[in-house]
Structure formats: C-alpha cells, structure tokens
Amino acid sequence: MKTVAVFDVGKTNVKLSAVTPEGALVETLSAPNHVHDGPPFRHHDLGGLEKWLLDGLRDLGSRHTIEAIVSSAHGSGGVLVDADGPALPMVDYEQSVPAEVEDEYRRIVGSYRERGSAVMLGAAHLARQMLWMERCWPAAFGRAQAFLASPQYWAWRLSGVAASEVTSLAAQSHLWSPADGRLSKLVALKGWGHLMPPMRNAWDVLGPLKPQLASRTGLSPETRVLCGIHDSSANFYRYQAGGLSDLAVVSTGTWIVLLTDRTGVDFDCERPGHACNADIMGRPMPGMLTMGGREFAAVAGEARGPASLGIVKRLIETRTLALPSFGSDDGLFPGTARQGRLEGPLADDPEARFTLAVLYAALLTARCLADLPPARTVVLDGNFVREPLYGALVQALVPQRQVLVSLEAAGTAAGAALLAAHETRRAAAPLAVSKPDLTGIPDLSLYQPRWLEGASAIRAQTLEPIH
Structure with a gap:
C-alpha cells in the first residue's frame, strides 16, 4: 500500500x-x-x-x-x-x-x-x-x-x-x-x-x-x-477536500481553533479571541483562538471521564458554573486571566468536575461560533470529541447549525496527506463524520446566558460588559 x-x-x-x-x-x-x-x-x-x-x-x-x-x-x-x-x-x-x-x-x-x-x-x-x-x-x-x-x-x-x-x-x-x-x-x-x-x-x-x-x-x-502546512489549515483542508463548504471547523486540543470559509468579518476591527488564518489557496479564513485545552484541564483537575448526562442535568438544575478564565491568557474574555472560578452547589463535588469541564468546553466553543458569521455546517474535531457529550452539548447550544463530529482520530494528518494528491484528485475525499446523539440532553437556553453573565461579572470593572 x-x-x-x-x-x-x-x-x-x-x-x-x-x-x-x-x-x-x-x-x-x-x-x-x-x-x-x-x-x-x-x-x-x-x-x-x-x-x-x-x-x-x-x-x-x-x-x-x-x-x-x-x-x-x-x-x-x-x-x-x-x-x-x-x-x-x-x-x-x-x-x-x-x-x-x-x-x-x-x-x-x-x-x-x-x-x-x-x-x-x-x-x-x-x-x-x-x-x-x-x-x-x-x-x-x-x-x-x-x-x-x-x-x-x-x-x-x-x-x-x-x-x-x-x-x-x-x-x-x-x-x-x-x-x-x-x-x-x-x-x-x-x-x-x-x-x-x-x-x-x-x-x-x-x-x-x-x-x-x-x-x-x-x-x-x-x-x-x-x-508543508499549518496544522489547523490542514485539518480544514481535510473537509474542503471532502466537498464541504459554508463551513466552520473547530479543532480542539491545547487550543480551541475555529476557522471558517465564511466572509463578512471586518479585519480592521480587533475583537477578543479573533484571528485570521488562510486556507491552502491563500484565502483569508476568519477564526477564533482560545486555550480551551488548558481551561478544560484546570476545571477537570484530577477527575477523569466519561462525562455523565445525569451530572449535566444536575449542573444545570443547580446552576453550577465554571467561569473563565483559569489560565494566564484572557482568551475570549479580556480582564479574566487567572480569575476563573467554580460557582454553585456542585462546585466542590469531585464527581462532577470532569462533566463540568466538558460543559465548560462546549460553552467556550459555542461562544467562538457566535462571534463569527454563521456557517451552515460545523465540524468538531480533535481531543474533545473523544467525549460523546461534548458534541451533543455544542449542538444543543447552537441548534440553528448542523453539527457534525469527526470520527477520525487524526484530521490534521489526514488533511496533510491529502495534499499529496491535490492536483490529481478528481472526486471528493471520503469523510467519516456523524451527528451527535441529543437523546436526553437538557434545555440550555437559560444556562448559557447565565454563564455569560457570570463571565461578565468576573471581568475587570474598566472593561465593557459582554453582550
């Protein structure tokens, strides 16, 4: 072979x-x-x-x-x-x-x-x-x-x-x-x-x-x-080569890196967490960048998965929140570096910490998606998708989008390898994706704005509130 x-x-x-x-x-x-x-x-x-x-x-x-x-x-x-x-x-x-x-x-x-x-x-x-x-x-x-x-x-x-x-x-x-x-x-x-x-x-x-x-x-x-190629652009190319467009790809690991082929961003205006990359043709790709993996680790602590749907429901019912930001980087919320905290009745429950970290990662992802022109299709990729509830929670937080979860363990490697046949490929490359299972996922329509309000309260008083 x-x-x-x-x-x-x-x-x-x-x-x-x-x-x-x-x-x-x-x-x-x-x-x-x-x-x-x-x-x-x-x-x-x-x-x-x-x-x-x-x-x-x-x-x-x-x-x-x-x-x-x-x-x-x-x-x-x-x-x-x-x-x-x-x-x-x-x-x-x-x-x-x-x-x-x-x-x-x-x-x-x-x-x-x-x-x-x-x-x-x-x-x-x-x-x-x-x-x-x-x-x-x-x-x-x-x-x-x-x-x-x-x-x-x-x-x-x-x-x-x-x-x-x-x-x-x-x-x-x-x-x-x-x-x-x-x-x-x-x-x-x-x-x-x-x-x-x-x-x-x-x-x-x-x-x-x-x-x-x-x-x-x-x-x-x-x-x-x-x-050779930048890793997130390689991951994006994997789905471009698979025939997708009107697309946002969320790569997850140490960083949450979101890239989209949608246009309409004002590149003369700097906003928290925003970035602009390029696809392999040099076209600008608006994006978002935040250290989601480090944030996840800070919330999860020593806890290990899998996440529990029952605990998700309890976190929402008790209004238990992980509020940004735990690391040295402000990420999406200027003024919050090293000020992250856990609030609510389950904040000190070690059995809830991993599930709370997954919910927090989904909220960060949805916040990234909300800050860019809406793409019809969202593909989730990388370390976070190993936890099935992550994809389901993201879909519940952005119900107007079609969320797909990559079934491949190495989207970056796949995209980079596809470059070798870029000039000779005559058909779309095969994709391995699935739709998240929303069975039993609770309503997040009140929890999400409460999380944003909590993040806004943490920010330095001199900064504008989050809208």
Whole structure:
C-alpha cells in the first residue's frame, strides 16, 4: 500500500503517521517534543527530534511504501537557519522575552489587519522571535539565510530547499497579513525580506529526499518532500477536500481553533479571541483562538471521564458554573486571566468536575461560533470529541447549525496527506463524520446566558460588559 508520511509537530508531542493518499490513517508513532531550559533560551531539541524523525521514517518505511513526506505544525514555531543548519535553536513559544523586546515589539507590530491576531503572551509570534534574536544575538542573526516556519524547516532539512508557505505564515506569525494576502509591513520596516524564502504552495514538491537521507532511512531516492502546512489549515483542508463548504471547523486540543470559509468579518476591527488564518489557496479564513485545552484541564483537575448526562442535568438544575478564565491568557474574555472560578452547589463535588469541564468546553466553543458569521455546517474535531457529550452539548447550544463530529482520530494528518494528491484528485475525499446523539440532553437556553453573565461579572470593572 502506498502511503504518505505525515510529520505533525505539536507543542507537547510529535507524531509520525503513515496515511493513505485518500486520508486513511494506517499507523502512528509518537514521542514527546522535548524542551531544554537553555542556553540561550528555553528551546526545542531539534537535533533529537530529527534523529527520531529519521528513525521513524526507517521504521514506517519497513512496513509501508512511503511515496511522499509532508510536515504540519502549530503556528508559533520557527527556526532561524544559516547554510549549515539552525543559526539559533527553536524558541519554546511559552518562553518570555525581555521587557525591552516586548515593549519595542508592541510599538512596531502594527494593526490587527497587519497581524491577523491579538498580540499574545510569551514568544508566541514568529516576528517577535525574530526581533528578539536580532537584538540579542546579532551575529547569528546577521549570518542567517532564512527564517522558516516549522513545517518548512522540516521540509528544508529533508529536501534542501527553503520555502515560505501561506498557511504557516498566516497562523499568527505577524509576518503576513492574511486579510490582504501579503507580507506584513513589519517585514519591510525591519528589513527582513531577505530572510523570507520564495512562497510555495503547501502541496508543492520542493524536491526529492536528500540522497544521504534516503540511504539513512531506506526510503526511495524518489520520495517526494512537500512544502508543508499549518496544522489547523490542514485539518480544514481535510473537509474542503471532502466537498464541504459554508463551513466552520473547530479543532480542539491545547487550543480551541475555529476557522471558517465564511466572509463578512471586518479585519480592521480587533475583537477578543479573533484571528485570521488562510486556507491552502491563500484565502483569508476568519477564526477564533482560545486555550480551551488548558481551561478544560484546570476545571477537570484530577477527575477523569466519561462525562455523565445525569451530572449535566444536575449542573444545570443547580446552576453550577465554571467561569473563565483559569489560565494566564484572557482568551475570549479580556480582564479574566487567572480569575476563573467554580460557582454553585456542585462546585466542590469531585464527581462532577470532569462533566463540568466538558460543559465548560462546549460553552467556550459555542461562544467562538457566535462571534463569527454563521456557517451552515460545523465540524468538531480533535481531543474533545473523544467525549460523546461534548458534541451533543455544542449542538444543543447552537441548534440553528448542523453539527457534525469527526470520527477520525487524526484530521490534521489526514488533511496533510491529502495534499499529496491535490492536483490529481478528481472526486471528493471520503469523510467519516456523524451527528451527535441529543437523546436526553437538557434545555440550555437559560444556562448559557447565565454563564455569560457570570463571565461578565468576573471581568475587570474598566472593561465593557459582554453582550
């Protein structure tokens, strides 16, 4: 069986999967994405990761015929490279930057239209990482030849060809204006244009696998290396390739990432949680971004699933609420960072905590959906859909939409693999989705506004109330 090897780089873990060209997952290997404290800053272990990748390709290639390799990754990873390899390590995006760098960055980064996202915490944006490197490691920055988003870094290591790609740069890098489909003005202001390689399509073949790597892995010297893609855009493409449109896709994990193909958003107006990404054709995709996985973990604590429909009913009857936000990020509700709390008679009941976390995640998802132009179809994907009640609660909260739940364990890997046949596909790729079971789901029409009122009460007094 011919397969595509998909290297998916997450913040905490990495996966290497063999996937059919039609998007069916065959086998997956996984490992932690190790981080070192320094020097020169907290960073990912690129050398160890490369060895794991090459060993994994040899392992998978011993059982499957790998005809192409494609990488996908989160949007906050990038590598400054020179002729020989990394000029500096890959920054852990949760690493803080020096105050003087942060102050300068906020002064020069530009409008929301230029950024496509809020200015988030830590070193979350590739442009901010570049400014830090330029200011604090000028020699390394001066000899660099390119700054590559994570998917394109791995494509470069495998093929030797450097490229930029629209979905990766549009994913809150602040190097690209997704609304206008061009490099941001910050790139010209800082004179960084020479570090941005030519733009290529996510599905473009950059070249064959380097001969020494073909020998190292046992793969064919003709194995194609694709340019690569941002993970959420890959997940969205999975459903585009399946023939869906008028669509919103909710990817769930560390982040809740919502993307839609609907238009009508004012990109000159910055609003909490809003972002703008791009699909593989470079078209702007309005979106929402909030750290739902971290919020879920804070509410669930040590509790484990499954969620209980009976407890959902008790939570609603007793008006027990999880109110945002528990993490260091305001998310959808400015002024609420680290102020999250549990309220109501079941707030201290350990048996209710996991179910309360699922209900809270569904409320966050519905809030994201309410803030974007309404799409006819909503697809839920990722870690949260392993809990059946999550999809049912989202459907109950947005009854006017058609909610579908992905039955695939790896939508990102499937979407990335489908790129290998992008130019030759003649029919819609098969989809595995289902409608949530609403049997017994209680009425949430009073609970949802009560939750919003509670969130509004938590916010700093100087901020506008939530409407």
